[in-house]
Amino acid sequence: MRSLRDTSLALLALLAADPTAAAEGEQIYVKACAMCHNAMPPKLGDKKAWEPRLQQGKEALVATVIKGKGAMPPKAGNPALSEKDIEAAVDYMLNQVK
Amino acid sequence: MYRWIHALKITPLILLALLLGPKSLLAVPSMGRQMGMECASCHTVFPELTPFGRQFKLRGFSMSGPPREKSLLTILPISGLLQASITSTAKTNTTGARPSDFPRDGDPLLQAAGVYYGGKIIGNSGALVQFSYDGIEERWAMEMFDARYADSFTLANKEWVYGLTLSNTPTVTDIYNSTPQWAFPHTETAAVQPAASTLLDLRLASQVGGVGTYVMWNNLVYAEAAFYRAGRHGAARALTAGNPIENVVDDFAPYWRVALQREWGSHSLSVGTYGMVADLFPEGELSGPTNRFRDLAFDAQYQYIAEDHIFTAQANYIHEKQTWAAGFVEGEASNRSDTLRTLKADVHYYFQRKYGLGIQYFFTRGDRDELLYNTGEPVFGSATGSPNTDGWLAELNYLPLPYLKLALRYTGYTQFNGASNNYDGFGRDAGDNNSLFFLTWVLF
Numbered sequence: 001m002r003s004l005r006d007t008s009l010a011l012l013a014l015l016a017a018d019p020t021a022a023a024e025g026e027q028i029y030v031k032a033c034a035m036c037h038n039a040m041p042p043k044l045g046d047k048k049a050w051e052p053r054l055q056q057g058k059e060a061l062v063a064t065v066i067k068g069k070g071a072m073p074p075k076a077g078n079p080a081l082s083e084k085d086i087e088a089a090v091d092y093m094l095n096q097v098k
Numbered sequence: 099m100y101r102w103i104h105a106l107k108i109t110p111l112i113l114l115a116l117l118l119g120p121k122s123l124l125a126v127p128s129m130g131r132q133m134g135m136e137c138a139s140c141h142t143v144f145p146e147l148t149p150f151g152r153q154f155k156l157r158g159f160s161m162s163g164p165p166r167e168k169s170l171l172t173i174l175p176i177s178g179l180l181q182a183s184i185t186s187t188a189k190t191n192t193t194g195a196r197p198s199d200f201p202r203d204g205d206p207l208l209q210a211a212g213v214y215y216g217g218k219i220i221g222n223s224g225a226l227v228q229f230s231y232d233g234i235e236e237r238w239a240m241e242m243f244d245a246r247y248a249d250s251f252t253l254a255n256k257e258w259v260y261g262l263t264l265s266n267t268p269t270v271t272d273i274y275n276s277t278p279q280w281a282f283p284h285t286e287t288a289a290v291q292p293a294a295s296t297l298l299d300l301r302l303a304s305q306v307g308g309v310g311t312y313v314m315w316n317n318l319v320y321a322e323a324a325f326y327r328a329g330r331h332g333a334a335r336a337l338t339a340g341n342p343i344e345n346v347v348d349d350f351a352p353y354w355r356v357a358l359q360r361e362w363g364s365h366s367l368s369v370g371t372y373g374m375v376a377d378l379f380p381e382g383e384l385s386g387p388t389n390r391f392r393d394l395a396f397d398a399q400y401q402y403i404a405e406d407h408i409f410t411a412q413a414n415y416i417h418e419k420q421t422w423a424a425g426f427v428e429g430e431a432s433n434r435s436d437t438l439r440t441l442k443a444d445v446h447y448y449f450q451r452k453y454g455l456g457i458q459y460f461f462t463r464g465d466r467d468e469l470l471y472n473t474g475e476p477v478f479g480s481a482t483g484s485p486n487t488d489g490w491l492a493e494l495n496y497l498p499l500p501y502l503k504l505a506l507r508y509t510g511y512t513q514f515n516g517a518s519n520n521y522d523g524f525g526r527d528a529g530d531n532n533s534l535f536f537l538t539w540v541l542f
Binding site: 030031032034035036039040041048049067068069070071072073074077078079 | 150
C-alpha cells in the first residue's frame with residue numbers, strides 16, 4: 001500500500017517537474033555540491049541517510065543549506081549561489097532518493 | 099644598516115606575493131584550487147580549521163571539486179608562504195644581558211619563506227608539506243610533513259573514515275586547533291621564551307619521523323595512534339631534512355589520541371585526550387642511559403561559525419612526568435623525577451573573517467629543580483630553581499585579503515621562570531620579557 005503511494009507520488013513529481021529546471025539542478029549539484037555529497041554523508045542517493053531529512057520538507061532543507069550545518073559551510077561555501085540555485089540542487093538531490 | 103638590508107629583502111617578496119595572490123584566492127591556496135572552494139570553507143581564519151576543513155584533512159587532503167581546465171597550477175598543488183615580523187622586547191639591557199640574548203630584537207626579520215605541497219597526491223592520498231627558510235634559526239628545513247592515505251566505508255548506517263599518516267611532528271596530524279602544532283598563536287616570536295616546556299609542546303617538532311593510523315567513527319569519535327623515531331636515519335631523516343636533531347628519541351616513541359566531537363547547526367565542540375611516552379638521550383649523546391618523558395594531555399575546542407561572526411575557544415592542558423635516569427646521574431637534574439604542567443586557554447572573535455581578536459591565558463607549573471633551571475645565567479636562568487611562569491597574550495588580526503594576515507601581538511608575563519621580580523638573580527623582572535610582535539603572513 002505504502003509503496004504504491006510512494007510510486008504514484010514519485011510519478012507525480014516526475015510529471016510535475018520542469019525538465020529544464022531538473023537539468024539545471026543537476027548542473028548546480030555537479031558544480032557546487034558533488035565534491036562533498038559524492039564523498040561524504042549524507043551521500044547522493046543514500047536512502048537511509050536522507051529518509052529522516054526528507055521529513056523536514058524541502059523548504060527547511062534549502063534554509064539549512066543557506067545557513068550551513070556542521071561540515072557544510074553557509075551556502076555550501078559558494079556565496080555566488082542564489083536561493084533558486086540551491087533549491088534546484090536540493091530538488092535534484094531529493095529526487096535521487098524518492 | 100643591517101636592519102635596512104633585511105627590510106629591503108622582505109619588501110619585494112611581499113609585493114610579489116600580493117601580485118600573485120589574487121589569482122588564487124585560497125588558503126593553503128593549492129588546496130582551495132583543488133576543491134574549487136574559498137578559504138572560508140576550510141578555515142575560520144587560517145590556519146584554524148572549520149568542521150569541513152577537518153573533514154578535508156581526515157579524507158586525506160584528496161577530495162576534489164568539479165573538473166576544471168587543466169593548468170600547471172591545478173595539477174601541481176604547490177603554494178608559497180612568507181612571514182615577515184618584528185619583535186620588540188620590553189627590556190634588553192638588564193644586568194648581565196647580552197645583545198645575543200635578544201637576536202634581531204627590533205629588526206625586521208624574514209621569519210619564514212618557503213613552499214608547500216598542499217593537496218592530493220594520487221587517488222585517496224594527499225599531503226601537507228612545508229619546506230621553508232627559518233629566519234630565526236637561519237636555515238632551510240622541512241618544517242612540516244604530513245602525508246596521508248584515507249578511505250571510508252559504512253557499517254550499520256554509520257560511516258567509518260580511516261587513514262594512514264607519515265609525519266614529522268607529534269600533533270601535526272591532529273584535526274583540531276587545540277593541540278600544540280595547530281594551536282594559537284600559530285607563530286613563534288624571537289623573544290625570550292620560558293625555560294620549561296613539555297615534550298608534546300613541540301620539543302619534538304621536526305625532530306622525529308613516524309607512521310600512524312587514525313579513524314573517525316560516525317563523525318563522533320576520533321582516534322589516532324602513531325610511533326615516532328629519531329629523525330636521524332633513512333625515511334625519518336628525510337622527513338626532518340635540514341633540521342639538526344637535538345632531541346634524540348631512543349627506539350620508538352608511541353603517541354595516541356582520542357577525541358569526541360559534536361556538530362550542531364553553526365556550532366561544534368570537541369573534547370579529547372592525547373599523550374606520548376618517549377625516552378630521550380641527554381643532549382649530545384646517542385647511546386647509554388636515557389631520560390623518560392611521559393605526557394598526558396587534555397584539550398577542548400568550541401566553534402561558532404556564521405557568515406559574519408565567528409567565535410571560537412580552545413583549551414589545552416599537558417601533564418608531564420620527567421624521569422631523569424640519565425640526567426640525575428650525570429648532574430643535569432637535581433631530582434630523580436619532576437613534573438611539569440602547562441595550560442593554555444584562549445578565545446577568539448572574528449568579524450567577517452577580516453578583523454580578529456584573540457586572547458590567551460597560559461601558565462607553566464613544575465617542581466623546583468636547581469640543576470635544571472637555576473643555571474646561573476642572566477635572562478634565561480631561574481634563581482629559585484622553579485620553572486613557574488604565568489602570562490597572557492592578546493593578538494589583533496586584520497586580513498585585507500583571505501590569504502594575507504597582519505597580526506599585532508602583545509605577550510605579558512606576571513611570573514617568569516619562578517618569580518615576578520628578579521627571577522634570574524641579576525635583577526631582571528618577569529615583565530622585562532614582555533614583548534610586542536608584528537607579523538605579516540602571506541600565502542600565495
